[in-house]
Amino acid sequence: MSLVVDAIGWTGAALIIIAYFLITKRIVDGKSRLYHLLNLVGGIGLGYNTYYYTAxxxxxxxxxWIIIAVYGFLKTIENPRRKD
Known part of the structure; x- marks a missing residue:
């Protein structure tokens, strides 16, 4: 089981790093759905991993992190003019 939890944690970390890279390179901006979705899924993965290991x-x-990502993602749904 811990191998699966580790994979979930590493995937979550990778998604958050990808989100940070994309925003730093200005490939996406802080209002994009992709940015918030990467942070949301990444936060869930890391959150599960840290909970499992009692951190x-x-x-x-x-x-x-997840709450903020959900808030940001919902804002993109309210304002559908954003494409990404």
Whole structure:
């Protein structure tokens, strides 16, 4: 089971790093659906991993990360003019 949890955690970390790279290179902006979706799925993966390994401070950070990503993603749905 821990191998699966590790893979989920590493995938989550990779998605967050990809999101950061894309925004840094200005391939996407902070209002894009892709950016928020990468952060959301990445946060879920890291959150699950940190919870499994009882790293609760990191779990709390990832829960907050997920909440912010959900908020940002919902804002893109409210404003469908954004393409990405």
């Amino acid at each position: 609760y401070p990191s779990t709390i950070v990832n829960i907050l």
